[in-house]
Amino acid sequence: MDRVKLGRTGLDVSVMGVGAGGPSQMGKRSGKTEAESASILLQAFDAGVNFVDTSENYGTEPLVGLALKDLPRDQLIISTKKSSSDAKAADVAPGLEASLSRLGTDYVDVYNLHGVWPGDYRRCAEELYPELLKLKEAGKIRFIGMSEKFNDDMEHEMAPMALADDIWDVMMIGFNLLNQSARDRLLAKAIQQDIGIQVMFAVRKALSDPDHLLTVIAGLIEAGQIDPADIDDPNDPIGFIVHKNGAVSIPDAAYRFCRHEPGTHVILSGTGNPEHLKKNIASLERGPLQTEDVDRLKHMFRNVDSITGQ
Numbered sequence: 001m002d003r004v005k006l007g008r009t010g011l012d013v014s015v016m017g018v019g020a021g022g023p024s025q026m027g028k029r030s031g032k033t034e035a036e037s038a039s040i041l042l043q044a045f046d047a048g049v050n051f052v053d054t055s056e057n058y059g060t061e062p063l064v065g066l067a068l069k070d071l072p073r074d075q076l077i078i079s080t081k082k083s084s085s086d087a088k089a090a091d092v093a094p095g096l097e098a099s100l101s102r103l104g105t106d107y108v109d110v111y112n113l114h115g116v117w118p119g120d121y122r123r124c125a126e127e128l129y130p131e132l133l134k135l136k137e138a139g140k141i142r143f144i145g146m147s148e149k150f151n152d153d154m155e156h157e158m159a160p161m162a163l164a165d166d167i168w169d170v171m172m173i174g175f176n177l178l179n180q181s182a183r184d185r186l187l188a189k190a191i192q193q194d195i196g197i198q199v200m201f202a203v204r205k206a207l208s209d210p211d212h213l214l215t216v217i218a219g220l221i222e223a224g225q226i227d228p229a230d231i232d233d234p235n236d237p238i239g240f241i242v243h244k245n246g247a248v249s250i251p252d253a254a255y256r257f258c259r260h261e262p263g264t265h266v267i268l269s270g271t272g273n274p275e276h277l278k279k280n281i282a283s284l285e286r287g288p289l290q291t292e293d294v295d296r297l298k299h300m301f302r303n304v305d306s307i308t309g310q
């Protein structure tokens with residue numbers, strides 16, 4: 001598994017990160033036992049993955065803590081998050097202490113404000129960020145980050161405010177081959193500022209469920225965000241990326257598309273299924289998709305900014 005620098009943090013991170021939230025929550029949502037869920041992280045670590053993202057909201061911090069009992073703490077990069085919308089300044093330090101206790105560690109590598117929406121950004125920067133800074137100075141956080149509320153902010157309205165302030169060392173962004181709007185609206189500036197970028201929503205439902213993909217594409221055509229003339233096979237609109245020298249499957253294409261996008265560092269993969277994890281590790285170890293396939297995806301989805309891929 002390749003390692004890269006997580007932007008200006010200098011942290012040495014694997015290009016794949018275990019996402020402990022999303023629809024799977026490390027298998028918690030599909031009824032896996034705690035030990036089975038924890039083994040997802042152990043399996044990933046054995047394959048060279050050193051990054052995990054969780055949150056006080058997911059209910060998976062204890063599962064990461066369980067896995068951590070069998071892992072060398074100094075070789076794992078832990079990212080967790082504090083809810084932003086309902087948090088007051090006084091909630092930040094106790095929130096971190098509770099996360100540390102559930103994780104069974106005395107510091108986190110990246111502490112993020114979770115799901116910052118545009119209308120709340122200024123309050124987060126002025127009231128919550130100073131509290132995060134104090135925790136960083138106390139050695140409990142190595143780097144401060146934040147995530148977009150992509151479900152409600154698919155057009156990246158919040159990101160320009162965060163980039164203008166230039167106080168966040170890491171950002172978690174929504175990006176996938178269907179909604180590539182982060183490239184121009186966010187990543188171009190993040191590259192200049194050397195911000196560490198975690199990608200969420202690389203696959204989700206639209207890129208792991210062919211029937212759902214057809215529904216999503218039909219909606220995009222109706223919304224005028226895809227030109228039907230760009231689609232050769234309406235029953236398999238992006239099937240052209242799977243071929244002998246191309247992707248091995250749509251999820252494979254989806255992870256590799258994000259992995260090789262300039263400006264991205266850690267691609268989060270959320271799964272509770274050990275077989276999917278194995279495939280996703282293999283995908284993130286593969287090289288870029290063929291240039292003509294990537295160019296065609298860029299052209300086909302060039303106007304899309306109204307979906308997450310869920």
Ligand SMILES: NC(=O)c1ccc[n+]([C@@H]2O[C@H](COP(=O)([O-])OP(=O)(O)OC[C@H]3O[C@@H](n4cnc5c(N)ncnc54)[C@H](OP(=O)(O)O)[C@@H]3O)[C@@H](O)[C@H]2O)c1
Pocket residue numbers: 018019020021022023024025027053054114115147148149150172199200201202203204205208251268269270271272273276277279280
């Ligand atoms: N605003 C935020 O801060 C925010 C929001 C969302 C997510 N996140 C973070 O981002 C992480 C990544 O989340 P994501 O949901 O966007 O992850 P994702 O990897 O894009 O999608 C996960 C979904 O795809 C399925 N899947 C994964 N690999 C598959 C494969 N090889 N074949 C078929 N289906 C596959 C999973 O189901 P199976 O379990 O069946 O594999 C799951 O339903 C989350 O875990 C969380 O840490 C943050």
